[in-house]
Amino acid sequence: MMTPEYPEPILLDANPSVAVRYEYGNIQLKLQTQIFDGNPTAYRFSVFNQSDSISPLISKIFFPDDTITVILPVDFFQIEDLGYVAILVPQGDDFEIVKNYFTIEQTGVFEFPIAYIRRKPVILVGNVSQRIGKIPIVGAIVQMFDSTGVVGNSKTNTSGQFEIELRFPFKDRKDLHLTISTGGRYSRWRDRIDFQGEKWLNKSVVLGPSALFISQGMVYRVIQNETPFREGPENGSPIKFFLSEGDIFVAETVAGDQLFGQIEILIEKNGYLQHFEGWIKNKYLKYIQ
Structure with missing residues (x-):
């Protein structure tokens, strides 16, 4: 009896060969925490597809003493997906959320970087x-x-x-x-x-000063902290204020080494700029304009 011979088949509208890959095994996702600030009462660990930040693929609650580990079958992760994001949300206070973007290429243990837990600043x-x-x-x-x-x-x-x-x-x-x-x-x-x-x-x-203030005379800048701003030009005249470096003084009169003029002070309570008259020695001032 002769064995029949058949011609090589012709596949229409198809590739001449098809490869099918089967994979078995698990993916283990692990995350360690280190607390910098606060005392979280629990953690919500979720995995999302990067293309869908609304619906988690998986979400679990862990308590502070738990080991954050999730074991998933390898076919849980689809080849055509662009990637995934693991989100850790500490519970019990206004903590920062920790995100890790990742892709899966093989079975085994996938360990994320340490998640530092702290309150939002x-x-x-x-x-x-x-x-x-x-x-x-x-x-x-x-x-x-x-x-x-x-x-x-x-x-x-x-x-x-x-x-x-x-x-x-x-x-x-x-x-x-x-x-x-x-x-x-x-x-x-x-x-x-x-x-x-x-x-x-x-x-x-x-x-800085107002435009109206500096238009009223010669403009000087105080160059020393605790500069006496006196009622009169004579030595021993009562001191109205001690001025600070950077204060602006507008001079109206010069008498020897003394200048008479005004300073401008912002009254914080009502937001007004108020002017005060007095005398300053020339050695404490630098002419601006």
Whole structure:
């Protein structure tokens, strides 16, 4: 008996060969935490497809003493997906959310970087400008103080903007002050800061004299802190104020080494600029215009 022979089959509208891949095994996702600030009561760990940030593929709750581990079959992750994002949300306070973007290429253990747990910061943003023309003041040193010392620093950029981020629970504090220094261009500015329980505050600061003020005489800048501003030109005359480096003095009269004129002070309570007359020795002043 002869074995029949058949011609090689012709496949229409198809590739001549088809490869099918089967994979078996698990993917283990692991995440360790390290607490910097606060005491989370639990963690929500979720995995999302990067193309869908609304519906999690999986979401589980872990308690602080638990090991954050999720075991999934390898076919849970689709080849055609662009990638995934694992999101850890600490519970119990206003904590920062930790995100990790990843792709899966093989079975086994996939360990994420350590998740550092801390509360969301308190943020102060603002801008510093010159009173005349509202011109941004660049390079001003901005510092925040509490009763123990400096707790935050910043410097104004080319737009006069600054930002201070505080990593401690300052939003309810009542002992915070902000200072702005300009290297003697203007007098040092200082004011109290109150976040009123919020985590974000915007503060706009205007420095320098008004146009009306400097139009009233010869303009000088005070070059020394604690400069006496006296009622009269004679020695021993009562001191009205001690002026600071950067204060602006507009002179109306010159008498020897003494100048008579005005200073301009912002009254914070009502926001008014008030002028005061008095005498200053010439050695404490630098002529501007």
